[in-house]
Amino acid sequence: MAPGPITVLGLEGSANKVGAGLVRDGQVLSNPRRTFVPPPGQGFLPGQTARHHRGCVLALLQEALQEAGLDPSQVDCVAYTKGPGMGAPLVTVAVVARTLAQLWNKPLLGVNHCVGHIEMGRLITGAQNPTVLYVSGGNTQVIAYSEHRYRIFGETIDIAVGNCLDRFARVLKISNDPSPGYNIEQMAKKGRQLVELPYTVKGMDVSFSGILSHIEETLFAMLVEITERAMAHCGSREALVVGGVGCNMRLQEMMGIMCAERGAQLFATDERFCIDNGAMIAQAGWEMFRTGQVTQLEDSWITQRYRTDEVEVTWRD
Template identity: 65%
Template sequence: MVITAIGFEGSANKIGIGVIRDGQVLSNPRRTYITPPGEGFRPNLTAKHHQSAILDLIDLALKEANIESLADIDVFCFTKGPGMGGPLIVVATVVRTLAQLYDKPIVGVNHCIGHIEMGRLITGATNPVVLYVSGGNTQIIAYSEHRYRIFGETIDIAVGNCLDRFARLLKLSNDPSPGYNIEQLAKKGNTYIPLPYTVKGMDVSFSGILSHVKTIIVGHKQARTQGHEQKKIKYSNEDLCFSLQETLFAMLVEITERALAHVGSNQVLIVGGVGCNVRLQEMMGVMCNERQATVCAIDERYCIDNGAMIAQAGYEMFRADKTRKGMTLEETSCSQRFRTDATFVNWREDK
């Protein structure tokens, strides 16, 4: 049976709608809510952005997929969580309404599992250790006994959030994303500035690093104000970007290597928006080469939040459900703290 799934993603500042048909991506348009330099995105304003963009995106997704109507879709999939409450609710409300209008089943998808299933689809990775790095999440994950098990994670803020807040300190542009602009500046950095390195077992901590960097930047500004720039300042913004990236990514590579050894896998799959960073991929590649393992990475089309990843995970869930009924309306509520390991992965078999 051929199954066509449409996926709706809107857990953060990106609203995306994608169409999947039996593992083939038919369309995947998205829009990004971009704020001025130095500002983050607020839930209420992000929700209004998604509300204004979602209907046009539906039309575009169907047009690119060469599908005439939502009536030709078999299952409606949406991000159930985790994410920001307002944006999640906007998308879920639209999906519930359309599914009832067209009498279609609904599947709620865990955002992280959407990233994982999209990564597995695009790269062909079989049973990898997953490094999930984004603005809201940082986790080391591996599959076991019908669950995606979390082996390690951040104990405070996510690595993407750390980069975003650092970009605000430097007043970097949010277009196309703070992390991308940090990456470009880091390529011009020449001096490594020692920063706190906080790995606790399989977990990591980023808030102390951010506080330390903030202290450096504040001291930089004070020195400039007092006219002692040449005497006291021995670094540039490029050096700070370079140093922060090297430190954060080294921490991530360390806990990923430890998970590889524990699981016995020979593949690392990097997913989430930060996974687009070429330097992170390079550092992970060095480690994997030493362990005779491979890095499975995807580009910004599928690494950054998108609708196709929700459609793919929803497709797998729907295909494994023999009843083909999907969720009840009561089950389609959103959860801002929907854990990765809370979903029963009945579409994968244990080796």
């Protein structure tokens, strides 16, 4: 491990966004990203998304270094998203990370995507030990830290909330630019009637597949309910919303009301840090690297299924 300040490059590419970010001891130095935007009515396919990432990633790397005012000799570690995510995009970014680590003679670190979101949220908001609602295109989980693991208290039992919103947008041919969820949110602001929908909470888990024909308010109410239940179980006074869906202002508003009623505090970030980005991978990599973790080259594979609670959280008491 390098003495003094530690600078980590993070590369993210688990879904339709590819990013390169540089973090030094809690300071985000740069965080550019690009988004693959398919036509309305279509989702992003793995092969198309991977080609997009291959076409962007080297320019993003150069942009990140230039914005941070650094050269490769000043980078201490290269971190990349190991998973979860889409196979082809993950492989694209992992190959770049492995190549850079060997060219620059730097340690390599495979980072759990979900843990990256949590550590970025903790860094930006200052939340100390929050109950985490992680909501994105591929993941929906309620998480709390205990004994060197991020424990999953509840999750979706079918599709993720972001995927539900995306599929709804495809049915209605709502634009994917800048994202389906953002455009649904803007349309919902103009709504005048709340339609009753299936509300499926099973203990600490939720099911969204039966709601595809309607959408948003009911989804968020279900998420708020299971987050509140986890907070009660943990005696938590902090809630943190992370993931791409976490920048939805209505979800933040509903979570804020719940927290206020409990005498708790809500922490959330905007689209710069909620949506997939390289800096979140760099930040999680920084936490891992400073506690002695590295990924050997022969172990630098990717996995589409990499659960949050599989990670040993060596950097927290």
